[in-house]
Amino acid sequence: xxxxxxxxxxxxxxxxxxxxxxxxxxxxxxxxxxxxxxxxxxxxxxxxxxxxxxxxxxxxxxxxxxxxxxxxxxxxxxxxxxxxxxxxxxxxxxxxxxxxxxxxxxxxxxxxxxxxxxxxxxxxxxxxxxxxxxxxxxxxxxxxxxxxxxxxxxxxxxxxxxxxxxxxxxxxxx
Amino acid sequence: xxxxxxxxxxxxxxxxxxxxxxxxxxxxxxxxxxxxxxxxxxxxxxxxxxxxxxxxxxxxxxxxxxxxxxxxxxxxxxxxxxxxxxxxxxxxxxxxxxxxxxxxxxxxxxxxxxxxxxxxxxxxxxxxxxxxxxxxxxxxxxxxxxxxxxxxxxxxxxxxxxxxxxxxxxxxxxxxxxxxxxxxxxxxxxxxxxxxxxxxxxxxxxxxxxxxxxxxxxxxxxxxxxxxxxxxxxxxxxxxxxxxxxxxxxxxxxxxxxxxxxxxxxxxxxxxxxxxxxxxxxx
Numbered sequence: 523x524x525x526x527x528x529x530x531x532x533x534x535x536x537x538x539x540x541x542x543x544x545x546x547x548x549x550x551x552x553x554x555x556x557x558x559x560x561x562x563x564x565x566x567x568x569x570x571x572x573x574x575x576x577x578x579x580x581x582x583x584x585x586x587x588x589x590x591x592x593x594x595x596x597x598x599x600x601x602x603x604x605x606x607x608x609x610x611x612x613x614x615x616x617x618x619x620x621x622x623x624x625x626x627x628x629x630x631x632x633x634x635x636x637x638x639x640x641x642x643x644x645x646x647x648x649x650x651x652x653x654x655x656x657x658x659x660x661x662x663x664x665x666x667x668x669x670x671x672x673x674x675x676x677x678x679x680x681x682x683x684x685x686x687x688x689x690x691x692x693x694x695x696x
Numbered sequence: 697x698x699x700x701x702x703x704x705x706x707x708x709x710x711x712x713x714x715x716x717x718x719x720x721x722x723x724x725x726x727x728x729x730x731x732x733x734x735x736x737x738x739x740x741x742x743x744x745x746x747x748x749x750x751x752x753x754x755x756x757x758x759x760x761x762x763x764x765x766x767x768x769x770x771x772x773x774x775x776x777x778x779x780x781x782x783x784x785x786x787x788x789x790x791x792x793x794x795x796x797x798x799x800x801x802x803x804x805x806x807x808x809x810x811x812x813x814x815x816x817x818x819x820x821x822x823x824x825x826x827x828x829x830x831x832x833x834x835x836x837x838x839x840x841x842x843x844x845x846x847x848x849x850x851x852x853x854x855x856x857x858x859x860x861x862x863x864x865x866x867x868x869x870x871x872x873x874x875x876x877x878x879x880x881x882x883x884x885x886x887x888x889x890x891x892x893x894x895x896x897x898x899x900x901x902x903x904x905x906x907x908x909x910x911x912x913x914x915x916x917x918x919x920x921x922x923x924x925x926x927x928x929x930x931x932x933x934x935x936x937x938x939x940x941x942x943x944x945x946x947x948x949x950x951x952x953x954x955x956x957x958x959x960x961x962x963x964x965x966x967x968x969x970x971x972x973x974x975x976x977x978x979x
Binding site for chain 1: 704705706707709710713714715716717740741742743744745746747748749750751752753754755756757760761763764765767768769822826836837840844
């Protein structure tokens with residue numbers, strides 16, 4: 523069994539094969555996050571390539587004592603995807619692609635793992651307003667004040683909802 | 697502030713989601729350093745969030761892995777700066793050095809066989825691990841669903857029991873239905889009280905009582921010796937039109953009536969707000 527520490531050590535030595543292992547292990551999660559944010563399979567494919575390049579280039583700045591590798595990689599994916607949505611090219615593109623993506627998603631109902639492993643139902647059981655806070659913060663990179671504005675709730679309520687959402691999720695994943 | 701209150705305040709969730717203000721970030725990090733409990737909670741939250749995010753995973757399109765690998769070619773080394781010269785872009789993976797082979801041919805075949813076997817074993821173990829992890833998520837999902845089904849089942853059982861109980865109560869030989877008819881105010885409303893002097897039970901069939909305004913509630917009264925006795929307020933729930941009236945059993949009612957009262961009910965009925973009324977048949 524390949525330990526994560528070994529993969530990281532290999533990455534730090536510049537071993538390209540290690541990226542392949544990372545891809546096999548976390549590719550779906552990273553692609554899923556990116557797709558969720560950019561909403562276009564075509565853009566997601568490009569962003570994911572950047573993500574792995576960044577992982578490979580910046581592994582030196584990853585500190586095992588500060589957190590898990592998976593978290594670190596997810597953050598890179600999330601940030602790259604959010605950056606991609608902020609380019610003007612993306613904004614123009616989005617208008618024409620949104621429709622296509624909806625069609626794509628509708629015609630591939632089993633596209634996400636959430637479906638495949640029956641987690642969608644669980645995720646759906648999360649109170650909509652709790653889920654929305656996570657989604658805005660995590661997937662859309664909103665700031666505190668943007669969330670307050672978007673949902674029209676004070677910061678205290680944002681805290682409470684996040685806490686309740688995590689509590690609910692703990693029942694499933696904890 | 698005590699530690700537990702700090703942990704449950706929601707600030708840690710805010711921090712993990714990247715929403716905390718710079719001041720809060722410093723505070724959380726200082727707290728985490730001082731208190732292992734805080735650090736542990738942070739790790740837990742992160743793990744849960746990561747799992748949730750991972751649950752949105754999508755199988756990437758075929759060929760993306762190859763594109764990723766291609767992009768790496770020509771990429772600078774992933775080493776921290778200054779620790780390595782650029783020649784060694786991709787150092788080889790650790791490999792087994794065969795010990796000074798006496799017969800080169802056999803030894804190199806042996807190396808290949810051993811290498812292939814090791815590689816095969818690694819792949820097998822990795823695939824197994826991957827499958828086991830997936831299975832674990834599936835088990836958790838199934839457990840959760842099971843728990844939901846069990847809860848639903850218990851709720852249904854309770855409902856069925858209640859209906860059975862109602863049915864028995866109403867069929868009982870001593871049960872007297874008391875039809876309450878609308879007053880001029882009540883329009884086409886009606887309701888029925890099932891009163892049982894042997895079992896000492898009272899049920900109210902909501903019949904055709906309308907949903908009252910939000911600040912009003914219906915209240916049931918029994919008239920005993922010409923005086924109204926409070927039998928409680930009740931909600932008009934369309935899906936469940938027969939309700940059991942708990943509280944004191946009224947021994948000798950002459951009539952039952954329903955009035956519309958301010959939310960929470962009244963001490964004595966507002967007679968101008970009587971909606972339905974019915975006399976108890978004698979005997």
